[in-house]
Amino acid sequence: MSDLPKFVEICEKGPREGLQIEPGPIATDRKIALIDALSETGVRQIQVCSFVNPKKVPGWADADDVVTGMRVREGVSYLPLWLNERGLMRALQYRNRLTFKDAILLSASERFIERNQNQNTEKNIAIQNRQVEVFLENGLAVDGVLIMAAFGCNFAGDIPTEHLVATVAKAIEIAEAHQCTLTRVSLNDTMAWATPDTVKRTVGAIRERWPSLRINLHFHNTRGLGLANVYAGLEMGVDSYDSSVAGLGGCPFAGHQGAAGNVCTEDVVFLCEELGVETGIDLERMIEAARLAEDIVGHPLPGSIMKGGSLARLRSAIR
């Protein structure tokens, strides 16, 4: 009936996406506690912090302390976020503890780059070329591209599939100019425009042109379609997803308008388990980490399974 993958790789984005948005400061040791709990769930990739201007994002002024304080577990990759060369250089100090993916960062919406980063496309391509050089100077692999606003943009509307494909082609061109081969493209639905239909269409178009390129999907749940979009991706055989423990990363239930966090990690794990797709993640441990996340932020988070309970647990109670 469909082409579900056997195994799905999940990249946990909760610590980075979720903790900077909270109104009150979150103590460094609590951030570390969450990362350490996530390390014990079986998840293999965790984005742990942002190396950004502490004046602009005070919530990540303690990025260095988090990276040095967290317990690095073998087999788990810890990823930083950075937004410019200065941030990347800060992160590179910890390259014995951190993993660097996505040397290239593009946007499928030019207007988003203009509004969000105050850059035009040409200037951004120069920046990406420079970043590729920094990666190569530091012996890091240049094999991935992250594409923002991959499905739609609040400033530009729907992204035509051919425009997204052209953006991927641009990334490949940048890599090839440095004798590098991209093996991975991450499609980020930054402003929650994706629907199951556009997911299938987009994945289909990329796979038709570059069959060996591994696709990663990153959805936000602002319009409630997060898990339906993940399911559409699974139906297309996509085996790599970003998600956020407890749905950290936005305050959809705090009574104000605004973007929600990523799809919820433990809900994605539950969906995969029920479909017979392995994740390597212990669902009950991830639920515990989700409860810890709620405790840390001090308010309810949107994840469902942490409230409704897994079916595996119900089944074992019946038997």
Added chain:
Amino acid sequence: MSDLPKFVEICEKGPREGLQIEPGPIATDRKIALIDALSETGVRQIQVCSFVNPKKVPGWADADDVVTGMRVREGVSYLPLWLNERGLMRALQYRNRLTFKDAILLSASERFIERNQNQNTEKNIAIQNRQVEVFLENGLAVDGVLIMAAFGCNFAGDIPTEHLVATVAKAIEIAEAHQCTLTRVSLNDTMAWATPDTVKRTVGAIRERWPSLRINLHFHNTRGLGLANVYAGLEMGVDSYDSSVAGLGGCPFAGHQGAAGNVCTEDVVFLCEELGVETGIDLERMIEAARLAEDIVGHPLPGSIMKGGSLARLRSAIR
């Protein structure tokens, strides 16, 4: 790529499912205000109240006042819920204002009937036969069956597809014993066990055996899969869904464990719109009704689109 229907019929369950669960009493005129607002959205079916024992469900002690007070709009069907013959007889007093569906009520899980209604299967079948007679005595069509616990049960576990098919066969047998033909089966995922996989398998099995039987799907969002399940149903061509404005019908965000409400009506409408499937419902008006529902219950409700906003609105702001 899939077999999406052109038009989907939505049955709004919010007033009945949602308002009885609230801890504080909700004034009759507020219930009527919500029903009246829903009547203006384009939705064609609204379940408005329960005729149940007011000692057991005090929240519906005012069922008579709601039915007589609500504004009946042409083209909209207003449905009551009842759980026994006494309740049905009370509802029948208002048959000029109400529509009666689902003469037969079965459970795919025998243990659920035992636990929930303190009946065994045999006794329940006698009750259903009696209810069919009451329908016929009152000149009502006996053409639908509602099956509870269609996908799984907290007391019995997963429902094997063949067991569900046997339950549908039992309903058809009851109808045929009274020279009636069932045209509609409503599969209720009472305890939120459905997954996109089981939805497809179940719908496929029923359709294979009874190709002309119209299937209705009723999901709860307790485990976050509500919209993914609706999407799976749409992919199978199912064109009839129950849902609840704002996701009324449970308190998943009130900090305690428990069942969530039905899938959220305006989120289902949004999904359908984005997939090019018509619902006849004005999404912005449904969002207004969702905000009214939040105002009535006095706490945030789980719907997403009422917080994140529709893409149609964003698109028109861009152009």
